[in-house]
Amino acid sequence: MNSNSAVSAGRSSSNHVNALIVVDVQNCFITGNLALSKAPAGQDGAKVVPIINDLIRTVPFHVIAYTYDWHPRNHISFFDNLNSRRKYLKFNQNRTINMYDEVIYTGPKVGTKQILWPSHCVQDTEEAALHKDLYVPSASNNVIHIRKGTDPDIDSYSAFADNNRVKKTDLDKKLRERNVTHVFVAGLAIDYCVGGTALDAFELNYTTYLIEDASGSIAFESAKRKIEYLQKRGIGIIQANDVKTLISSACDNSFSTLLIASINLFILLLK
Numbered sequence: 001m002n003s004n005s006a007v008s009a010g011r012s013s014s015n016h017v018n019a020l021i022v023v024d025v026q027n028c029f030i031t032g033n034l035a036l037s038k039a040p041a042g043q044d045g046a047k048v049v050p051i052i053n054d055l056i057r058t059v060p061f062h063v064i065a066y067t068y069d070w071h072p073r074n075h076i077s078f079f080d081n082l083n084s085r086r087k088y089l090k091f092n093q094n095r096t097i098n099m100y101d102e103v104i105y106t107g108p109k110v111g112t113k114q115i116l117w118p119s120h121c122v123q124d125t126e127e128a129a130l131h132k133d134l135y136v137p138s139a140s141n142n143v144i145h146i147r148k149g150t151d152p153d154i155d156s157y158s159a160f161a162d163n164n165r166v167k168k169t170d171l172d173k174k175l176r177e178r179n180v181t182h183v184f185v186a187g188l189a190i191d192y193c194v195g196g197t198a199l200d201a202f203e204l205n206y207t208t209y210l211i212e213d214a215s216g217s218i219a220f221e222s223a224k225r226k227i228e229y230l231q232k233r234g235i236g237i238i239q240a241n242d243v244k245t246l247i248s249s250a251c252d253n254s255f256s257t258l259l260i261a262s263i264n265l266f267i268l269l270l271k
């Protein structure tokens with residue numbers, strides 16, 4: 001197919017401008033150091049790829065944004081960098097700390113809680129590349145790529161801003177430039193980056209949906225808690241099958257409204 005038709009065909013009579021945000025569907029979370037299959041939920045992260053591909057190919061999104069966890073080698077989130085950062089540890093700096101423990105760093109830039117992950121998604125490595133089967137339409141104004149977690153001293157789960165709200169990425173700016181009103185979030189993983197991105201989208205006043213079956217989880221319990229929290233806040237939790245209906249019914253509704261308005265005008269002119 002024409003690689004951009006899925007993205008550009010979406011202009012419609014609806015005033016909704018729909019964006020799909022594909023969060024971190026990268027090798028590191030599928031086959032790499034932080035593969036979901038090694039996490040408590042034991043999922044195959046690649047399971048989201050055909051579902052997301054199908055959405056991109058069949059739903060007329062106006063904008064598609066791909067996000068990348070994109071860390072320098074000395075990143076604060078890596079367990080391997082703990083020893084070089086011990087001087088910033090709050091409480092006993094010489095204590096034994098294990099992978100996946102949460103610590104509090106007092107610096108160097110900001111004080112932050114930090115889970116210590118295996119090294120992952122190092123910039124410009126094969127691990128940080130998008131999964132080879134993920135469909136990416138060729139470059140156009142409506143296809144956006146966003147890299148996050150690029151500062152060595154600040155981690156970022158959300159694709160909009162870092163965990164401490166020190167820096168924003170360009171995602172919000174780029175969505176606003178394209179007049180996006182509705183955001184659909186999918187990818188890896190619900191309990192961290194997908195959930196964080198959906199929450200920020202909602203707080204930035206986009207009508208927000210999280211596509212549950214197009215997203216993976218690190219741990220079922222934390223993903224479930226996150227879903228419940230997001231739902232309570234007002235984010236729609238939906239399945240991939242619901243997306244087409246949601247978008248086309250919005251188009252149909254506004255098409256019907258337009259049709260009715262035109263008929264009324266015609267009748268008025270006839271009088």
Ligand SMILES: [Zn+2]
Binds near residue numbers: 069071120149
């Ligand atoms: Zn990361």
